[in-house]
Structure formats: C-alpha cells, structure tokens
Amino acid sequence: MSSLEDIIDQKIGEVRTESLDFTFGEIVNLHSNKELIIQPEYKRLFRWTDEQKSRLIESILLELPIPQIFVMENMDGSLELIDGLQRVSSVIQFIEPSLLTAIATEENKTEYLVLQGCDLIVDLNGKTFEDLPLRLKIRIKRSSIRLVIIKKQSKSFLRYEMFKRLHTGGEILASQEIRNCSARILGEDGVIFYTFLLEMTSHPAFKNCIETLAQADKEKKGDEELVLRFFAAKNAQDLFKGSVRDWLDDYMENIILKKIDFEYETETENFRSLFTFIYEIMGNGAFVKYKGDNPIGGLAPVLYEAVTVGIFQVLDQIRNIQNDLVRQKIIDTVQSEELKYFTGSGANKRDKLQGRIETIKNALLELV
Template identity: 55%
Template sequence: MDIIEAIDKKIGEVRTESLDISVGELISLHENSELVIQPDFQRLFRWSTEQRSRLIESMMLELPIPSIFVIERENGVLELIDGLQRTSSLIQFVNSTALGLDPLVLDGCDLIEELNGKTFEALPLSIKLRLKRTGIRTVIIKRQSSQFLRYEMFKRLNTGGSKLSEQDVRNVNARMIGDHGIKFYDFLINCANHAPYKATIDLLPSSAVEARADEELILRYFAAKNYRGSFKGNISDWLDGYMDAVLLEKVDFNFIEEFEVFNRLFTCLSNKFGAHAFVKYRNGSPIGGVAPAYYEAVTMGCLANLEQIELMAPAAARDILARAVESEDFRSATGPGANSIPKLEKRILTITNAFRT
C-alpha cells in the first residue's frame, strides 16, 4: 500500500459532520438529555467568571469562537468531548438551573462594559433572542467512525493544551475506546477511592487531587508493576504508553487479580505507614507531602516483601522505611535526574533490599 492509499484508507475510517447549532438548540439538547456532558471528562468551570463573561460578550458581538466536538453514541445521543468550558458557560448563563448552579453575573466584559453586572434575565428580550439564535460550529464524530480513530482524535484535540490535566485526557481516552476502556477507567477510579490507598496519599495537596494526581498515581503503580521494562525516562510518555497498551489490549490486565494484589498491598501500607508511606524522612521523622519519586520505590519494594512486612509491627516497619529513604543510596537516586531508568531501579532496589534484611 502506497502513502496515498494509506491516507485515503484512514480518511475513510472517520466520518464527521459539521453544522451550526444555535445556543438555544444546544441548551435544549442538554435539557432533553440528548447532549451529554460527562463531568468525569472535564471538570466544570476551570474558567474564571471573567473568561465566561468574555465568551458571552464575544457571542453577542458575533466574534468567531472555536468549534465544539461531540461524538455520536449508538443511540444517537451526542456526547461532548471538547468544548466543555464554552458549552457549560453558555448553559449557565442562559439556564443555570440545568447545571444546578447560580446564575452567571457577567463581569470583566471590556468591549461592552454595559454588560457587566447583568444576568441573562436582565437583558432586553431582543438581545436574549439574538444570543439564543447565534450558531456554534459543531463537529459531530459519527458513530460509524473507527473506534480507534475516535480515540486518537480526542487525544490530539486535548494533548498539549492547558485545559485538561494529562490524567483527564487519559481518562477520556479510555471512554473513547469503548467498553473495555470504560471498564479500565472505572477500575482506576475505584482504586483511587479505595480507603487504604486514600490513607497513604492523605498528604497529597488538594490542587494535585483536583488535577487527578491521585488517579495518576494509581496508573503509575500498575505501570511500575506491569510495564516497567518499557520505561524510557519520561513519566508522562511511559504512563501514556501503558494506558494505550491496556486500552488497545496489547497487554493483558486481569482486573480481579490486580485488585486483590492492590488491595493487599495498600492495606498493608496503610496499616504500617499511614499517610507517611511516600514522604521524605529526616532523622527518622516524616516530613513534607507525598513525593512521587518515592512512590514507585516504596510500592514496588514493599510488594516484593509483602509477606514479611505484613508480619511486622508498624513501628519496626516505619523504622526500616525511614532508614532506607534516608540512606545515601536512596538519596543519590532522587533529586535531579530522578526519572532516569538507573535511578528508578536503584530506588526500588534500595527499598526492596531494606526489607529483606
């Protein structure tokens, strides 16, 4: 197959339709559950009030705004995959009750300053109707499209921007791939909500949790356990590669067996170390918050010695962990260049050997 044939074949696997949907139609679709906004895809309102207000101002001035992308489900319902901030801002302004939010009061409009302080209901009828009749270019990815290319499309729409965290994008990618992806995504969420695990990352900053760092650490655990040989020194690429491998079923993932091991390990870590499982130590005492560079080392090192650690008294286990992470061997494998392959393996080996003595 030559390059032209290869391109033509792939083009034929994606079916899209572009049309202008009015703001009023968009809101009506959402109210009738014909347009689904998954809160797990993109968390509502990372935009400030000023950003939302300027979008409304731009719409009233008929300035161009970026397209939104939706995917057509088998039952014909549309699911928003890109454009949450624009769509939810418009819905909140016109009909805030549909999202269970307070009405949007415009603030920060600098082209039409008279709009500041106004709600939708406070506008003249002619302006309200004009806004509701304004069209938004909407790209519909048809249900007949290749499942894999739908998945790739979302990745490319959302990779490299600042609107979603890397784990946000991975989570939506999982849903794009179909039932197996949804199952894996739900599995990660369930693990992230598992009480023993949550106890070990209790010192993770709320801002990190908001960016789904708790879920990313779950993926990081499974990648360290099952995909460490593919690590090339870049954490993000490694996690993306592992997620792709699982979603596209290039590697096996036994949900029942993996959860049994996960549950046993994090129950042990919670019982022995609590919130200080993945923190730094100074003179035998824990300091600071969760240190990602310590995470694979402690999880993998303890997993290799799980039976022995389960039998230890918490104080004895904590003493060993403190000495291990304060050791010269461990500290030389953290800091600058900590994500290199040799340093990752050295950290894991240091914890593994500490609990074998």
C-alpha cells in the same frame, strides 16, 4: 507494500467527520432533550471563571468568531461533547443553568450567570439573561457555532486519539483528567478500567497513605494517577521511556485495548493487601522524605514508586517482621545516598526507576 500515501489515505478514511452550524438556542435545546450529552466524568473540567464566561457572552453579542467545538456521535445518534465544554456550559449557564445540575461542582454552582468583567460593553456587567432586552436574548440564541461531528463509524481508538490531542496542547487539563474523560471513548472496556481506578482510590488505607498529596494535585485527579502509576511501575516498567505522562497513557491504553492482560480481581486484592500493610507500617508518612525520624514535605512520586513496588515484591517475606523494624528500615533507606542517587537528578529514566525499586526491595530483604 503500501506506499506512505496509501497508508495516510487509509487512516483518513478511518475517521469520518461532518461539520454543521448550530445556533446556541439549538444547542441548549439539544442538551435539554439529552441529544447533546455532557458526561458527569467531565464535571471537573468546568473551571472557567465568571469573568471568562461573561466575556464569551460579550463576544457572542458582538458577533465575534467563536472557536468550533467537537462532538462524538454515539450509537443511538446522540452527540457527546468532547471539546468545547467551557463554551457550551457557559452559554447554557447563562440561558438556563438548571440544565447543568448534573455537572455542577462546589466551585461552579449552577446559579444564573451574572455578567462581570466585560470590558468592551461595560454596561453588560451586573446583568443576567433575563435582564437583557428581547432582541439581545434572541441574538444570543440565534448566534451560531460550528460543530465538528466525529461520526460513529470512526474507529474508537482514533476517536480517543483525537480527544487526547485536542486537550494535550494546553495546560488547563491535567493528564489524568484527560485519561479519565477519554477512556470511555474507547468503549465499555475503558469504562470498566476507569471505574476500577475510582474503586481503588476509595480504599481507606490508600487514602490515608496519600494524605500528603498536595490539594491542587488531588483536585486534578492525582489520586487516580497514583493508582495507575503503581500498576504501571509494578507491571510495565518496560514501557517507560522517560515521559511519565506517555508511560501512563501507553499502559492504560494497552490494558483497555487488551494488548496486555490485566486481571482485575487479582490486581484488586494485590492493591488492597499492599496498602493495608503500608498503612499499618507507615501511615501517611509512607511516601515523603525524612530528616532523621521526622517526615518532611509532601508526597514524592519517585518515593511512591520505590516504596510501593519495592514492598510489594517482598511482601510475603516481610509480612511477619515487626512493624517497627520495617518502618525504620524504610525511613533509613529513604535517606540513604543510594536511594538519593536513584530519585535525584535524571530520575525519569528506566534504569533509575528500576534502581529505586530495587533499593527498597533489597533493604527490606536484609530484615529477612
């Protein structure tokens, strides 16, 4: 039997890294030559304000330490940025913003960065790269930053784990954003699953049903998380141990790593059929609380789980029942003391998850 030391040594050997210092000028050139890649999936993560970007430029000019960045070596030898997007993108935007067109967002258009908010060198405020003296332009381009390269020989799952751990320590990235960006690190199967999630979010009935999802959650890929959450609640209740984030992480990883079966064609049909039915019955009042017959508040994830999976489990039996009867039964059940028990305090427990789904299911069966 292997000792603890042997097990740890083996794991260390499964991740190969190399650390190199690159100048920012070299980084800009690498990105221009497509040798340093920023995937389009990462575009929503570019959220620094102009003040934050400007202070980075100020720090570079003052030769202050800049934290290292992490890149992943692809099979063709190109480097893919997996941590340090804000730093790299800010410098590229300052020097040559046209290179960032592929990762532009409505909030972060790739215009030349005009420095603002610099408080150590206030004379920098209002200046672009072209406004700087040649000596300062050269200083920025020749300043270096440490790149930690995760070699292509490293095992894909450990590369995935590294990305996830790099990003779960802070509050900047939402859980689903981390899943989306890191899924592709696991290879083609990760890309396939991520593409599947995107396709499901585009289904018109689903989009209508989740209109009550807060805009801030939509901007953080909350719609994609809801798709994942439905399939996890339908197929993997046994994986739920109290943390929704860990539950969805584990479920997605198990699918991508083929530890559990996921029939894409069947699940696509299940999803579209279910949400078409829910839309016809409830519209955008499907997953909210009610006061009498009036919907109140925004989308409640615990009600989303209960209503979607509860209906799915009896869909064939209730499909031909009058829409008004089904709608009223759901509205009444959402306000029942039984469902409030399963969606109130301590709702993030497996028995509460199962209880709220069963409550909707059993209520609907009363109509049969």
